[in-house]
Amino acid sequence: MLSLTYLLYFGQLGILTPYLGIFLDGRGFSSADIGTLFALITLTRIIGPSLWAGVADKHGNPLQVMQLGSLLTVVLFAGVFFVQGFWWLTLVFALMMMFWTAVLPQLEVITLQHLKPTSVSYGKIRLWGSVGFIVFAVIVGQSIDVFGSETPIYVSTAVLALLFIATLYITPVDTPQQHDDVSGSWTLALKKPFVVFIVSSLLLQMSFGTFYGFFALYMRDLGYDGTQTGLLIALGVLAEVGIFLVASRIIIRFGVRLTLFISLALTAIRWWALGFAGELWLVVIVTQLLHALSFGLTHATSVHFIHHFFPHKFQSRGQAIYISLTFGIGGAVGHFLSGQLWQDGAGAELAFGMAGAFAMAGALLLFLAPKKAFG
Structure with a gap:
């Protein structure tokens, strides 16, 4: 299940990282609008990782933090189907990204916890993330030619929903709680x-x-x-x-x-x-x-x-x-x-x-x- 979670997480990146600009262009945004929107939603990466690391550290349950982040990510992302205009879309993407930053750091911690008592290497699990990125980047690239610029949003919603479901099947590992200075x-x-x-x-x-x-x-x-x-x-x-x-x-x-x-x-x-x-x-x-x-x-x-x-x-x-x-x-x-x-x-x-x-x-x-x- 960890391999599938990596595949879906990085598969989502394989959709939005290259093709979000295509979607925004299709919605009629100028290149200045696209650059500004990217900049504003990227700012959430300044506070997001530290915020969620603190929450996970305080409660000692990275799995629940990851599940919450995955759920709220897909719920908020679905807002793109209901809003129009620069500032509304920026708000939706920014809120989605804030919860999205909760996923990967906790996934890394959980994966290392699971692998510690085994002989399985981290690389063999992480490799599926690269596979997911490649597969979805190619599929969505082809699909845009057929279905148009809205394709990345529909596929992303499905992938995010599957990601949340996958996190529900990951078993927790008990570890001693640590607090960083x-x-x-x-x-x-x-x-x-x-x-x-x-x-x-x-x-x-x-x-x-x-x-x-x-x-x-x-x-x-x-x-x-x-x-x-x-x-x-x-x-x-x-x-x-x-x-x-x-x-x-x-x-x-x-x-x-x-x-x-x-x-x-x-x-x-x-x-x-x-x-x-x-x-x-x-x-x-x-x-x-x-x-x-x-x-x-x-x-x-x-x-x-x-x-x-x-x-x-x-x-x-x-x-x-x-x-x-x-x-x-x-x-x-x-x-x-x-x-x-x-x-x-x-x-x-x-x-x-x-x-x-x-x-x-x-x-x-x-x-x-x-x-x-x-x-």
Whole structure:
């Protein structure tokens, strides 16, 4: 049941991450509206992870928190069928995202609790999440060609409902209740190595705003159909899965600082190539393969760094700080600025150029940081 839950959770991401822009465009929103809406709903990732981590920590029952989050997510998401207009849809998506942030952190905790007394590896369970992302990204991409821009919303509602049902069949595991020292975790977070790491990670997520918000629309404008777009998205996730299998060896061989520097520098090249030569299918394929570094290797390296930088009792708070600041603030700023520059496709080169500049700035920050700071 854990594998199915991962499949449905990341399957939902495979629907909304690439295709929410298509849905909003179909509803008549401008690119500035789309970027602003993405930015506003992304802001919930600033407070959501820490809020739900505190609730789960206080009550000692992550499974109930996950079930509540799943239920309220699907209930609120269904509101998209009943509202129109920018601010109403923004409110619905923002509230949905607030409860959505309760799901994955608790799922990770529950999964590790279940696997601890067994010989089953975490990777074998987490792999089903990538499978779900690929399957739904391809299916919805094809379906949009046939059924139109409202397709992602109908499929998302069904997937979210199934996700809630799946959580009801997960058995709880009794574990001792732990309480993190929040002030202690922030004391560590203000140290120079972590500040450099966070700022570079924030710049990376700012660079992703253009891709997450407008990639599917960009592909459509360049003449790629929904099936081709879905396959390109799936290719990026496959590359991500492949790098996860060897990430630990790469990190040990090159270290955190150099691994992140190379990944961010190549991410900058990825965005520039996509923005200035996206009409060439071979260029798009190569840029999607670079997703292995842009997301897969940077995420694995970030988790590794936080795990070794924070003592055991502060690690969950360290992860919450990382997610809130980088994916929350960085994602919101990146989405907003991309929406202002996109101009319904006319500013695509400028938007991807900006994204590349953000990623390169993060790479340069890491390059100039003292090597000993990262161990």
